[in-house]
Amino acid sequence: MYGYAGRILRVNLSTGVITTEPTPENVMRDFLGGRGLGAYLLWTEVPRGADPLGPENKLFISPGPLSGLLFPGAGKMDFTCKSPLTGGYAGASMGGMLTAEIRYAGYDSIILEGISPKPVYLFIDDDTVELRDASDYWGMGSFALERRLKDELGEEFQIATIGPAGENLVKYACINHDFGRQAGRGGVGTVMGVKKVKAIAVRGSRSIPIADVDEFVRVAKEAYRACKTADMLEEWTRYGTMMVTSWCDENGTLPTRNFQSGSFELGPNIYAPVFREKIVVTDKGCFGCPSPCGKYSYSRKHAIYVEGPEYETNGMLGSDLGLGDIEDIAKANQLCDELGLDSISTGGCIAWAMECYEKGLLNQEQTGGLDLRFGNAEAVFVLIERIARREGWLGNLLAEGVKHAAAVVGQGSEKWAIHVKGMEQSAYATHDATSMLLAYMTADVGAHHNRAWAITYDIAVGRSRVTPEKAAKVIELQHIRPLMDVLGCCRLQWVELGMSLEYYAPALKALTGIDRSWEDLLHISERIWNLTRMYWVREVEGFGRNWDAPPPRFVEEPAVGGVTDGKFTPPEAAQQMLSYYYEQRGWDENGIPTRETLERLGLAELVGVSPR
Amino acid sequence: MYGYAGRILRVNLSTGVITTEPTPENVMRDFLGGRGLGAYLLWTEVPRGADPLGPENKLFISPGPLSGLLFPGAGKMDFTCKSPLTGGYAGASMGGMLTAEIRYAGYDSIILEGISPKPVYLFIDDDTVELRDASDYWGMGSFALERRLKDELGEEFQIATIGPAGENLVKYACINHDFGRQAGRGGVGTVMGVKKVKAIAVRGSRSIPIADVDEFVRVAKEAYRACKTADMLEEWTRYGTMMVTSWCDENGTLPTRNFQSGSFELGPNIYAPVFREKIVVTDKGCFGCPSPCGKYSYSRKHAIYVEGPEYETNGMLGSDLGLGDIEDIAKANQLCDELGLDSISTGGCIAWAMECYEKGLLNQEQTGGLDLRFGNAEAVFVLIERIARREGWLGNLLAEGVKHAAAVVGQGSEKWAIHVKGMEQSAYATHDATSMLLAYMTADVGAHHNRAWAITYDIAVGRSRVTPEKAAKVIELQHIRPLMDVLGCCRLQWVELGMSLEYYAPALKALTGIDRSWEDLLHISERIWNLTRMYWVREVEGFGRNWDAPPPRFVEEPAVGGVTDGKFTPPEAAQQMLSYYYEQRGWDENGIPTRETLERLGLAELVGVSPR
Numbered sequence A, B: 001m002y003g004y005a006g007r008i009l010r011v012n013l014s015t016g017v018i019t020t021e022p023t024p025e026n027v028m029r030d031f032l033g034g035r036g037l038g039a040y041l042l043w044t045e046v047p048r049g050a051d052p053l054g055p056e057n058k059l060f061i062s063p064g065p066l067s068g069l070l071f072p073g074a075g076k077m078d079f080t081c082k083s084p085l086t087g088g089y090a091g092a093s094m095g096g097m098l099t100a101e102i103r104y105a106g107y108d109s110i111i112l113e114g115i116s117p118k119p120v121y122l123f124i125d126d127d128t129v130e131l132r133d134a135s136d137y138w139g140m141g142s143f144a145l146e147r148r149l150k151d152e153l154g155e156e157f158q159i160a161t162i163g164p165a166g167e168n169l170v171k172y173a174c175i176n177h178d179f180g181r182q183a184g185r186g187g188v189g190t191v192m193g194v195k196k197v198k199a200i201a202v203r204g205s206r207s208i209p210i211a212d213v214d215e216f217v218r219v220a221k222e223a224y225r226a227c228k229t230a231d232m233l234e235e236w237t238r239y240g241t242m243m244v245t246s247w248c249d250e251n252g253t254l255p256t257r258n259f260q261s262g263s264f265e266l267g268p269n270i271y272a273p274v275f276r277e278k279i280v281v282t283d284k285g286c287f288g289c290p291s292p293c294g295k296y297s298y299s300r301k302h303a304i305y306v307e308g309p310e311y312e313t314n315g316m317l318g319s320d321l322g323l324g325d326i327e328d329i330a331k332a333n334q335l336c337d338e339l340g341l342d343s344i345s346t347g348g349c350i351a352w353a354m355e356c357y358e359k360g361l362l363n364q365e366q367t368g369g370l371d372l373r374f375g376n377a378e379a380v381f382v383l384i385e386r387i388a389r390r391e392g393w394l395g396n397l398l399a400e401g402v403k404h405a406a407a408v409v410g411q412g413s414e415k416w417a418i419h420v421k422g423m424e425q426s427a428y429a430t431h432d433a434t435s436m437l438l439a440y441m442t443a444d445v446g447a448h449h450n451r452a453w454a455i456t457y458d459i460a461v462g463r464s465r466v467t468p469e470k471a472a473k474v475i476e477l478q479h480i481r482p483l484m485d486v487l488g489c490c491r492l493q494w495v496e497l498g499m500s501l502e503y504y505a506p507a508l509k510a511l512t513g514i515d516r517s518w519e520d521l522l523h524i525s526e527r528i529w530n531l532t533r534m535y536w537v538r539e540v541e542g543f544g545r546n547w548d549a550p551p552p553r554f555v556e557e558p559a560v561g562g563v564t565d566g567k568f569t570p571p572e573a574a575q576q577m578l579s580y581y582y583e584q585r586g587w588d589e590n591g592i593p594t595r596e597t598l599e600r601l602g603l604a605e606l607v608g609v610s611p612r
Helices: A025-031 A034-045 A098-104 A142-153 A188-194 A213-228 A233-250 A272-278 A311-317 A326-339 A343-358 A377-389 A392-398 A402-409 A434-442 A455-461 A468-487 A492-497 A501-512 A518-539 A552-556 A571-585 A595-600 B025-031 B034-045 B098-104 B142-153 B188-194 B213-228 B233-250 B272-278 B311-317 B326-339 B343-358 B377-389 B392-398 B402-409 B434-442 B455-461 B468-487 B492-497 B501-512 B518-539 B552-556 B571-585 B595-600
Strands: A007-012 A018-022 A058-063 A077-082 A089-094 A109-113 A120-125 A128-133 A158-161 A175-177 A181-183 A197-203 A280-284 A294-299 A304-307 B007-012 B018-022 B058-063 B077-082 B089-094 B109-113 B120-125 B128-133 B158-161 B175-177 B181-183 B197-203 B280-284 B294-299 B304-307
Touching: A007 A128, A025 A034, A025 A518, A034 A058, A034 A077, A034 A089, A034 A109, A034 A468, A034 A518, A058 A098, A058 A188, A077 A098, A077 A181, A077 A188, A089 A175, A089 A518, A098 A158, A098 A197, A109 A120, A142 A158, A142 A175, A142 A197, A142 A326, A175 A188, A188 A197, A213 A492, A213 A501, A233 A272, A233 A294, A233 A311, A233 A492, A272 A280, A272 A294, A272 A326, A294 A326, A304 A326, A311 A326, A311 A343, A326 A343, A326 A377, A343 A377, A343 A392, A343 A402, A377 A392, A392 A402, A434 A455, A434 A468, A434 A571, A455 A468, A468 A501, A468 A518, A468 A571, A501 A518, A518 A595, A552 A571, B007 B128, B025 B034, B025 B518, B034 B058, B034 B077, B034 B089, B034 B109, B034 B468, B034 B518, B058 B098, B058 B188, B077 B098, B077 B181, B077 B188, B089 B175, B089 B518, B098 B158, B098 B197, B109 B120, B142 B158, B142 B175, B142 B197, B142 B326, B175 B188, B213 B492, B213 B501, B233 B272, B233 B294, B233 B311, B233 B492, B272 B280, B272 B294, B272 B326, B294 B326, B304 B326, B311 B326, B311 B343, B326 B343, B326 B377, B343 B377, B343 B392, B343 B402, B377 B392, B392 B402, B434 B455, B434 B468, B434 B571, B455 B468, B468 B501, B468 B518, B468 B571, B501 B518, B518 B595, B552 B571
Parallel strands: A007 A109, A120 A197, B007 B109, B120 B197
Antiparallel strands: A007 A018, A018 B018, A058 A077, A058 A109, A077 A089, A089 A181, A120 A128, A158 A175, A158 A197, A175 A181, A280 A294, A294 A304, B007 B018, B058 B077, B058 B109, B077 B089, B089 B181, B120 B128, B158 B175, B158 B197, B175 B181, B280 B294, B294 B304
16 A cells, blocks of 8 residues: 555557556555656666667656645656667656546556557556557647547547657657647657557546545645745746746856857847737646646747747747747747657757858758758748658758767767757756756756756856855755656746645655655655666666766857856866766766665665675 | 457466457467367466466466357356366366356456465456455355355356365365356366465456347347247256256166166156256246256255256266255255355265275275265265365365375275266266267366267167267267357257257357358367367376276176166277277377377467478
């Protein structure tokens, strides 16, 4: 009675064999569920050296222990697989309603394995699990299909889909849900595509067993009350993550023209108030959310509806491409969603190509006739379509990700391929923000912000400073924030509303009946972090310090304009931050967890470290 | 679209892992389902040399393709495993309502594998499959538990249970269902017991896909009409299989006092009309039956209800034990059912023990104080209880089966251990009936009658005759009758009402859309017969002609009394029948299928015969 339904659903797409199996109790004890369970399953089930696009790779779809319960933000879930984009660990979280239905259907994780011989969708109605023919849906846009499946199955089914990008194995295809929620990063949609799973439809009707219902309700009510009385609630709910745009612009961290700058001269046109007044139609929240950040928008200019843009998309498809009209960004966002592309990686790839074009490394023959200057919205729209469909030389090239594209084009373009470990950096310019740069260098999936959003800390304590305290902050955040993904919760109640972290441990205890402190939970989070680190070590030949290298731009090239004008982080400063980080983590100078660290975390046996 | 739901449900009791997998189409094509599917799965899934009471043995629970459809007698199903009684193949059929529910739940077969760490029952509600704690039910009688589970789950759930005999691993424990239907022979209940599965509860709500519904209905209606207008319908429905008792007695084939005689001086007291008038309360049929043979009875003398006795029980717990009061037989029957004992093997074991007692090989110390003379009903009741509970030296000994018991007691008692291959012979005395004797010698599970009920043929053509035609008749019956178990149908509409065999192939064709003649189906039946023969060859060291030896009594000792007084079958006559049989089957002189035969039947690859 861990407060889990205690079952894993295994769907072998090659054979059609469908299995339910009890989730091992020790795994739930040591990895809690959600992303932790995904990481454990990835380690134990996907064989070393598996081709990310081959039948050996698997997709692990895991709600967390709190998700689906009435607790603030408990509407998140995790997708884990070996990344087709990076060749290493991929774990992508997604909000919406799907996680609750999976829990109500009684599954701790859904494992997709093998490759279907034909397009299918996975139908789950509690215990009824079927692979249904999806030949008629192949080629459809994400939300067109979501609408159609809801019409066919019933509104209460929650649907996740892939778009044409996933079908065409674009390396950063996403998974879409709830008409605007994505598991975006690392190519989780690509893996769904190669498996020929066009969609997942889930309805559940079971109760989630709770060890102490009264106590759980008490804790949850308190947590909700804290959220609902938070000072920031009104502003946050009005603008969502878009609130950050102006702050980033002012602080020189808004990615602009492929991160050449941290501030955008057209920035004010894409700030939150303009966004809200010009295109937002209504607010939209995930399951259990007291502070809905989702904004459903309509662009008159393009006659399209879209959920968003939220900040990351605003940065990566807006300022980073030189686009200064919120309606153009909304359109680019809508294209990415419907086609099933990660808007962050898409923006990063196009920004790199625009810089190549402006610097004469790509001509119009190579761009397929596109005038790829920064700011050319029409060219962006066309290029997004081409990437999703792998059309033309450039579309097909960018579909492989910026690291690969730069390796092909060469001529120094690697210098402005803004990625870590092959994953395009998300929307914080890190010329002069040593914590945030370190966060990108060390994030478990590549250059993604959500493992440690340290940028405000940089601004607070001194952005250029190189101190052990900054490395410690990054590590602290890398334990707290991913822990939310483990629990199946959204971090934004804590980040934006200031909801106390002290609610989580009591809630989990009331749920499971197991007394664990917040520190115990952080210890588990550290265990998971080290396991995914070891996954990189296991899968990537020669993995080490070099893989944590920052994008050259931030350590070699001065930023242009804004408050960070002329600033960059000296390479030795970045390396010093990394050394602080390794030392505090208990990793060696090459960034490999030591035997002592693995033993301290109870991972030695799992990862196969021989006893002393 | 073979008219099958096309799924196998796999329940691993050791791990709790529950799997559904598509039934391979080629397997359904070559083995049709039901007992054919069971035989295929036994061959392919249970490793050579598996301990019947170990975790490697499996129980395959298979409805047939016609079962659950409105077709005469389509209420049968098959249980297959490696037999704990014989060490070879076991396939036991059962009537009632369960088979229909399993089909409506959409399963071609349910595989129980491994061993549960604690008592459980298997709950199946369409796709919802759960192993539920059955600790509270352990020790309960079969029908007490069936009543309780129906009260708890709902009347529409169909339940199969084991009694204490199955829990205590009596080697011939049966599986009980519908308050009086059994899968009786070979220890299928023992295998359920060792796996700690106390019961199975199934409810289904799916449709069975039919390729040509109109045609199926047409064929089924014609078949029903033929049954309902049959001359024998009234008499058959009045008496059921008990009708046979007087005929057997008159023809010297009623097993009497451990088969020492074929006629019983108290016979008329246990004939059908006495039965009907004295104790029958109502008729009771299986799913889809036009001619219900089940009789629900009440004994005032013992104040018990029981379904039965039917003929086999009447013979084996009645005349064969010297019991001449139908109410005593009903009570013995009721004890076997509630305790979960195969009444045929139970009767055979007790009859052997009674003969030992009368001949001075067992004394009252060994019988635990029982005066085990033939005809002592009270002693029989006590001994049945002791066998089921393995109480006392004799109870525990008889729980191992008559072959084992005779090997322990020795002193010539092997001569009157009436079994073939370790399975106690059912209720036809075969002193002078060469076809029926051959049928017992060669039946795929041991000395069971239902594979070839050749006794009427013996009477018709000359009971002592030794001819190739008689062997041919046995083979013909061994293909027709087991084919019914493959299809999930009862044979009694054909045997008793004379319903034409010509309805089956068109019904199966309308169901599956595949055009196969009756001869095609018999060819499949022959394939299955040879596969189970090869299973004996594979599993039993030194298997061959000696394993088809008749019980010594019928070839060495003259019968006493009745029309067969002084008669027995000369050993060389039995061997000559066997030689005819082997030759016609395409088996060598040792009874092993030749390579040519296996190739003709398309079995060479499956059983691992190397190509020429």
